[in-house]
Amino acid sequence: MTKLSIEDLAAELIRKIEAGDIGNEQGKMPSERELLAIYPVSRYTLRQALNKLSKMGWIYQMQGRGSYIRFHNNQKPTIEQGDLGFNEDLTRGEKNIRTVKASKRLVKVSEALFLPSQKQFAKDQHFIEVQRFRTLDDKPYLIERSYYIPEIVGEISETMMEGSMFQALAEEKQLTVAFIDKFIQSKPLSQEQAAFFHLEEGMPALIVRDDSYLRNGELLAFSMIHYDYRMATLYMHKKLFV
Amino acid sequence: MTKLSIEDLAAELIRKIEAGDIGNEQGKMPSERELLAIYPVSRYTLRQALNKLSKMGWIYQMQGRGSYIRFHNNQKPTIEQGDLGFNEDLTRGEKNIRTVKASKRLVKVSEALFLPSQKQFAKDQHFIEVQRFRTLDDKPYLIERSYYIPEIVGEISETMMEGSMFQALAEEKQLTVAFIDKFIQSKPLSQEQAAFFHLEEGMPALIVRDDSYLRNGELLAFSMIHYDYRMATLYMHKKLFV
DNA sequence: AAGTGGTCTAGACCACGGG
DNA sequence: CCGTGGTCTAGACCACTTG
The missing domain is CATH 1.10.10.10 (Winged helix-like DNA-binding domain superfamily/Winged helix DNA-binding domain)
Structure with missing residues (x-):
């Protein structure tokens, strides 16, 4: 002590x-x-x-x-594999998430499929686009498309793309995310997306858009993740009045 | 000052x-x-x-x-009507939400379509089930199904069901929500739900499940809201490391 | 009245960023 | 080096709940 x-x-x-x-x-x-x-x-x-x-x-x-x-006798909330803790909260336990397919390329601003809600970019700005298909317990779980600012992240190695990108960026390059703007939506899946989940085109996806910022307020990356709606639940505890 | x-x-x-x-x-x-x-x-x-x-x-x-x-020169995030602030955050402005259809009845535990993640109920426990169809700017926006604990809320009047239930409960009965467990998902719409949104059965809905607790830790109500996926975006600002 | 958490003050030292 | 925010201490008084 x-x-x-x-x-x-x-x-x-x-x-x-x-x-x-x-x-x-x-x-x-x-x-x-x-x-x-x-x-x-x-x-x-x-x-x-x-x-x-x-x-x-x-x-x-x-x-x-x-x-x-809370939950002193009975158990903690029934957080299952696939559930996402949205605060640093009751969600614990290891998740067996793996990347089964990944691609990376340099794109221009105009080629990005979406942009962060705030930042304006110069016309000649480029992004590193990373797309990943990932499984949870070997079942298709999410499709992620992220854009990283090359001037900040530098090179992205193949090994980094296997696991958590932000964890890798923190450990290898001391790039620590300090705050995130999140936008949560639901939309129909495209045919290509649906195929990965073994679903039909037009079926629901739970979508999380993140804009991730460093301690100094610089935008590090922005991303969009489509989750298989059958496997993903976002959990949040909200305390009012503080 | x-x-x-x-x-x-x-x-x-x-x-x-x-x-x-x-x-x-x-x-x-x-x-x-x-x-x-x-x-x-x-x-x-x-x-x-x-x-x-x-x-x-x-x-x-x-x-x-x-x-x-943040956003000192450019504007605040493009929060539109229909967007939901998930912290007490940058979301401001009045929302023109109206209830176009509402129903209320007393149900038994076994009749509830869903239950809170934690609490165990006695077999003879009853709930006040409230279902509401609500519009935003006169366009179909959400379908809400809530279960209130009658021993706590007492009577629910027709006028309360027009606007914000929690606001009414706070003002009329001093019942203040202190914390909420939230679960966010996406699922296909049923035929009845889809009809209200003028969508087809099986199209996506953004779903928010809430368990609302009083200051003394007692469960006040639990609810599920289906949002028209074209109109609803949940916004959250997440600050790490505090 | 007693005990609880909620608010607020004044002051000290530490860790980080940038000349 | 200096100025910044980050952490921590000690102490006071207030507001609420309960007996």
């Missing part, structure tokens, strides 16, 4: 909640005063950690009563 | 950003020290307000550089 930061404390509390090592039979957490007697942090640090937990949906806090664990 | 709270300060800053009354030509906000010289608050209060702005997507902050306004 040395040198607890907000992150550490939040992780520690989540660990205890998951293990059932904290809270009484009714799911009531120790009070803040009690927690402060356990963990050598200031109330500010504790409350930041608790706030993080409540934003993630692990607990809820009630003025005058205390903090309560 | 009297008695500024976090909420007040955040609102004030947003107002100034929208009016273009703050930030230099490059969209750089005054530094925290400078803002503290303007507003009579502690750094904690200021930073909570700034944090709120950055979670909403108004600004981004960069250690060592400063805070920057």
Whole structure:
């Protein structure tokens, strides 16, 4: 129990909640005063950690009563393979996602099938277009089309295209995504898209459009993912009033 | 400029950003020290307000550089009528949503078409089922099916069913939603649903499933909304690392 | 009245970015 | 090096819930 930061404390509390090592039979957490007697942090640090937990949906806090664990007896929400956590939330567990087909090419602005909602580009701007067909547990799961800004990402190797692009960009090039604008829609599948999912043309797809930005506010990439509607559920916990 | 709270300060800053009354030509906000010289608050209060702005997507902050306004010259994201803000975010403006058809009845657990992801109910539990067909700018927009817990909401009047149910419940019965679990999917429309949208059976719908909870953690209602895929886009700003 | 979480202040030191 | 935002502490008072 040395040198607890907000992150550490939040992780520690989540660990205890998951293990059932904290809270009484009714799911009531120790009070803040009690927690402060356990963990050598200031109330500010504790409350930041608790706030993080409540934003993630692990607990809820009630003025005058205390903090309560959600899902203390019964299980966590039935998050299945294929479900997508939209906050850094209750979604856990490894996903067995693989890339079965990928292509990459340099395109001009005018050749992009869509553009980010904000940025204006010079006419001679180019993008690295990456298209990937990916499976979840060996079943067709998603089709992704992404455009990366070449001046920022540099070269994209074949190995990077196998797994998580953003994880690879973070590890290999210290390019960390700081915030994302997301647009969620549903549209009919084209014939080519439907073929990958073994569906018919015109059947639904769940579509997620992302514009990903670096810490310095620069656009890193923008993408569109079509999910097989039978396999994908986006999950979100929304805390109001904070 | 009297008695500024976090909420007040955040609102004030947003107002100034929208009016273009703050930030230099490059969209750089005054530094925290400078803002503290303007507003009579502690750094904690200021930073909570700034944090709120950055979670909403108004600004981004960069250690060592400063805070920057997004969309300072160009406009805000092209949020159109029908677009749904998923945080309390950049989405603004009035939506002209009307209920064109509504029905209400008391049903048993076994009659519900779906159930919340968590809660177990007694066999004799009843729900108030509300189904509403709603338009946006007089065009078919969504079909909503909600189940309210009668022991909590009491009576639901006809007038409540016209507008926002949660707003009515908050104003008339002091029932305030504190957090929501959301599940987003896409599925083919049934024939009846499709008819309302003037679409064909099997065409896509964007579906939002909500479980709404009160401050005390009690489930207030759960619902499912089918949106006309041509009109609905969910917008979300996601800030990482906080 | 007692105990809970919610808000706010004042101050310190740290980590990062850019001259 | 300086100025920036990021983290953390200690302490005070307020608002709400419950007995």
